[in-house]
Amino acid sequence: MSVTTNNFYGAKGRRKIYHISKVLDENVKKLKSDKIPKDFRPRIDGPSVGWKTFFRQQEAFSYARRKSSDLHVFSFESESLGSETGQRMFLVASYPVFWHYYRQLDQQKKTHYELIPEGSVCKLYFDLEFPKENNRNCDGSTMTDIFIKYVTRWMEEIFKVQCSKEHVLSLDASTEKKFSRHLIFQLKKTAFQDNIHAGNFVKFILQKLKVEINKLKKNLSDVLDFDETSFISKSDNSSDEQTVPCVNRLDSQRRSQEQDKNNHKASKVMDRFTEEELLSMVVRNKNNEETLFCDQGVYTKNRNFRLYQSRKFGKSNPLVISEDNLYIPPKDEVMSYEHLIFNDSLIANIEYSPALRILQFALVCQFSNRLSSGNVEAKTCGKAEDIVEGFTKSPYPEIDNFISSTLKTDSKAGRIRHWTYFSQGELIVYDIVGYRYCHNIEREHKSNNIMLLADLKRGVYYQKCHDPECKYLSYKSPDKSIPKEALPSFYFDESFDEFDEGVDDMDILNAALEMEKTIDDRINENMDKT
């Protein structure tokens, strides 16, 4: 299959593009065959390279999921007749294919976004911005340095992760009117569970910053006898929705201890900043209201995050490397510097490694509202949090089902408590509860749970576990194969395409029903325990 240029370009550039796409196809073929042993990836055999545009996000995800392998969804703003805003479209390709094609586009046509998939492991990232007009005396570069320092102190305090400005890829899209940057943290062997968790962490540390700044402002107004309204009033009520780093099973007692600990941590972090530094992160937005210059709105599901070298449709300020960026990608003999930067700029481009640390940060009270409705006993935060983790279906429901089916013995049935999906790596890590058979010790563990890893690339799964002994040996059970009907490649045939919507709707409906059932079961379980 060749790259379809028709949907993506006007008729004009088609000839040129045809040549490019031919070269591309060849490169890609070579790349793929180098990377992947043939017998492991029957579905990738042959000339076919996943590449397709869609009008709907859902269709793009379905396609990428079915073809699996290393495909990712991007979006872009395509020109449409008589519209000053581009029509958003979706595009599925692997990272190398995407780059080879994207890099050759006219600057003007680079209006592309990464789709940070719901539930896939991701980097810590930030969007920093303020209108220059309302912040004449602000120096964005200095503010960014302070902000990075602020974030890294918290990373150290909460996760014991060490990092500094050298680990932060800084991209700039500033104009005369607006300061605008993206920060993408390049942490070795460390990633967030997904962008919601990353967002929880960000919101938590920004909340602490707001509280601290309000204290400073209050002192200031007391001294000066001013009665200024307190800064960022809208979010002040969120102080009742305290956030806590994800610690499983917090009862309310533990929770308040946790909060004390947090307050202690907060002052430990805050003490390392001068008042001036803290206050420097406050700006006025375009309505001239005070706010932080870090945008909190970029941590939503399936968030579109503008790509390196891309601009908003019709604008002329692409994201380029900031002049004060200190991050240098590790040298590579094959890939160009730009290519390396592109790869590192991708938020969900995380390579799986057994040593990868996955950071979680849950809002403890996030779900308690839903459970409450009268029964105060039933809504302790810890339990709510337990329920939150792990019942959403992974991007591969067929594999979920297969994995679940392997957890049954005559006496008991385990279940998937949690999954972690590696967007790049064609790998799903399942945390299992209720079934602890470990191939290493050839019996069940007494107190540690096991995990199952599904390697979609090779079509196999194997078992590892949380037991310290097994972990120390980095024990991994022999591979077992996943039946082909559970693998995405089973649906590889193009003729399935026309059934897309029907199948998806059913899937969604079933998943929804299943999920409700799971929630109900778990609520009941927890009620039983109390």
Place this chain on the structure above:
DNA sequence: GGTTACGTATGTTCGGC
């Protein structure tokens, strides 16, 4: 033939007091 997700504002329903 064709966006998506979410915050905010505003409207509506419902049950307790």
Place this chain on the structure above:
DNA sequence: CGAACATACGTA
């Protein structure tokens, strides 16, 4: 009356 839920609209 207010909480909970529904609908509409604007924004990126």
